Amino acid sequence: MTVLKVAILGFGTVGEGVYRIIQSHADELQKVIGKKVEVAACLVKNKQKARDIHENVLVTDDFEEILGLPQLDIVVEAIVGKEPTFTYLTKAIQRRCHIVTANKEMFAHHGNELLELAKEYHVSVGFEATVAGGIPVIQTLRQLLQVNRISKIQGILNGTSNFILTEMREKKQSFAESLLLAQRNGYAEADPTNDVEGFDAFYKTMILSRIAFGEEPDWLTVEREGITGITSELINAAEKLELRFKHVASVWKEGNRIIGSVKPVLVGKEHPFYHVEGVENAVNVHSDIVGRITLQGPGAGMFPTASAMIEDLVYVSVNQKDKRCFSQYQSQAKEQPDEFWLIHGIKGTVNSQITVIEEPVEGFFVIKAAKKELEHLALQHKAVRYFSILEFEKSLVGQFEINENSSIQTFIHI
Template sequence: MSDVRVIKAALLGAGTVGSGVYDILQWQKDEMPKKLGAVVELKKILVRNTKKPREGMDSSLFTDNWKEILDDPEIEIVIEVMGGIEPAKTYITEALHAGKHVVTANKDLLAEHGKEVLDAAEEHGCDLMFEAAVAGGIPIIRPLKQCLAANHLTEVMGIVNGTTNYILTKMTKDHMEFADALALATELGYAEADPTADVEGYDAARKVAIMASIAFNSRVTFSDVYTQGITKITAADIAYATEMGMVIKLLGVARNTDTGIEAGVYPMLIPADHPLAGVNDSFNAVFVHGDAVDDAMFQGRGAGKLPTGSAVAGDIFEVARDIVAGSTGRINCTCYKNLRIKPVDEVQNRYFMRMEVEDRPGVLAAIASVFGNNHVSIAQVIQKSVGEGTAELVIITDQVEERHFKDALLVMNEMSIVKEIPSVLRVYAQSE
């Protein structure tokens, strides 16, 4: 191996993902000469505390000084797995300006400042790879940028948060309420101590912004993605969905329409025979529709030390191959269009609505009249008496613009015959 080229790299962060990347690089060392035409070797690992023991990692590589890495001409690849916006953004930008190639798993940074760092990579002829930023170990960024590049993609959607998928799976299969399912997810380590980013949909929204930007070749940022979480989903909603032959999933949905890009994250009812309906527990899956490929689905582990480490290491290998071939900076920012982002009020969806109403003649007709006056068509109704003069009404609409549905909802909330509207959810319908 003495005549094999050695490419030096630095790892920023030695947490869960960092330790996974470290392990994979050790396991692959003997394979690298054949796979890459080189060996990637870690020279430095940036940590906050160099004295803290980290099992299985060589402590002689630890440094708490970023300048040691930035100013070292031997280090050609910087691998950022720290997370968060700062100091990661500064480190990545400085590394690119210094001519170093970057591999990152940082969805927060890319969803908000992707253009800035991609522009820096292009300016300096550097690779910037970020496969691990979306859906953990599932290959989706490279397929969108390369394998599916000959398609006009009209939809990319899926389950891109394992915590919420685990919670909804438990609510569906074990008939648990949200709070109990969340407590179990926390106990098993699927949910963070503060689960807000997961259960409110923010984590998924960042991933949707990244995927939509690549799929539609136009910049979509985190703030462009309409976001709704799963905290208000109840066992009653799950039961009605099951009765209607559907399941509830937190879906990230991005569509490229004639009138602009739609991007949202929301709990949605999806037919039980749709491929995504069977993606359970902490698994993720992404569903893509293109004019040439038709439908394609990517499924696997969406998080974790080794699945995410696998995606990071795959990017490191790609950068190493580019360095050996002298072809770095081939594919950077692909957002060459400037498409309109549609306001959520213009987005069309079907809706599921659960309401408690007075149990007497004429109530359903009155509600249907409100819908009709606001351009909302009813597709399905379930009515059940719950006693004491109250009936539970579940309505699924046909596709309608959000603003029309909101107008109808506003009227119904003021109707004396309507006692409560505890649940309004969207129903997934594949775009034409």
């Protein structure tokens, strides 16, 4: 019987999950791939540590030992950090192995290099697990890109931040209290900066941009804001309007520019992200034919992420070449329309380009304005904070009467 030999780099939560699935789903894998899948080696930090790994599997802390195996077909990488993982995967490709990775930081920085190298060595790269845990967003985009033109992708891409915002709202807790609970539950690291400041979601957004548009925005132009500034007072004001804070990553094409952002926004009941709670992830894809579709599922944990890696293992092992047809069409650059915002921290007179709609809580206002007006306002008022309300027009029906011709010269007392 033909056998497919796999090496797993890293035997933490995800790496162990991949190993367990290969053992428990051996028959299913063999039926799909046409070969028996065997784990040949595991790369670990401490090879003296007791682990439930079959005695026939090479357990080592030396990657060169793995490269020296007589047969090696696929390398599955579940480590963190840019190095030494990039070096490991480069050597694996040069050994003519297919690779599968869950490392979003490394892949955001070096994904293009690995894909080009894989093309040169006629092997495949699987990276589904780099973006949204168990949600098959990359496979979905590959299918959509056959014909559909994607115009925008939005996502809740970090389960830790989503969990914290959910706990703050449901349990009336502070950010610090909710973060501590996330750490106790194993959702947040001891240093949670990558998650709560939006770096993790940023890396994932860059990967999605490459899939959807064939390129990514200039990293320095991407607006990135974490959730550390979200207070109980802000959440309370949003609840009065039946809105919820979500940490949303967005990337879209405007003319010949790719624009991206990762920031807290507000969503109403009709938005698909409204009921995405806890450590769940969700991705919203806007395209010209199918319209808008939303994928939702677990974004973290042993088996959701390992599941995505196993699906990629199948993808690369049957040698499916990457047939993505990147959307190179040019969307028309349009002047940005006025948007709805929740704002607070203003003192004085609001200019005539801003419509004040509602004051749900004293000192907090729903307004309608162009973003450039708010940016100008923020320069004048250092304490001002504002948050976009996605698709707020839908939730206005029957609640507020907006007179577009109303006086826009409004005095706000804080």
